[in-house]
Amino acid sequence: MSAASSIWKIVLSLIVVVAFIPICLWVMKRLQFAQMKLGQSGIKVIQVQTLGPKERLMLVEVEGERILIGVTPNTITHLKNIPIDKSKFTNVMEEAVKDSMVASKANEEKT
Structure with missing residues (x-):
């Protein structure tokens, strides 16, 4: 059973990493928008x-x-x-x- 549990840990870790990428992109996009809004362009x-x-x-x-x-x-x-x-x-x-x-x-x- 240790082999099966390690496979599940790997799959679960992969799912977390794949879900983390779009979340990071969304946060970066929001931060850029806020920075553009706050920044004063000449x-x-x-x-x-x-x-x-x-x-x-x-x-x-x-x-x-x-x-x-x-x-x-x-x-x-x-x-x-x-x-x-x-x-x-x-x-x-x-x-x-x-x-x-x-x-x-x-x-x-x-x-």
Whole structure:
């Protein structure tokens, strides 16, 4: 009977170890979430506008300044600095579109 009891001890130990792994993962995930919540990041994502499957416009706030950036899988491009008082993302987008239209017309006139 000692062989049977040692097998049961091994099986029971294996079950405890297998059950312990997901519990540890759950605790780690909770701790990371709490740490992110408590940690004060200097960068805040205000709004995101998807342009395509992997392209986005992002309005971020860094040290009290709002910045419009374009994000693709390969690059991040600074598009425009925006004063805080212009909090409407649609107004910012309209201005960015107008600026790009003016720039494209200027390029067309040069050619």
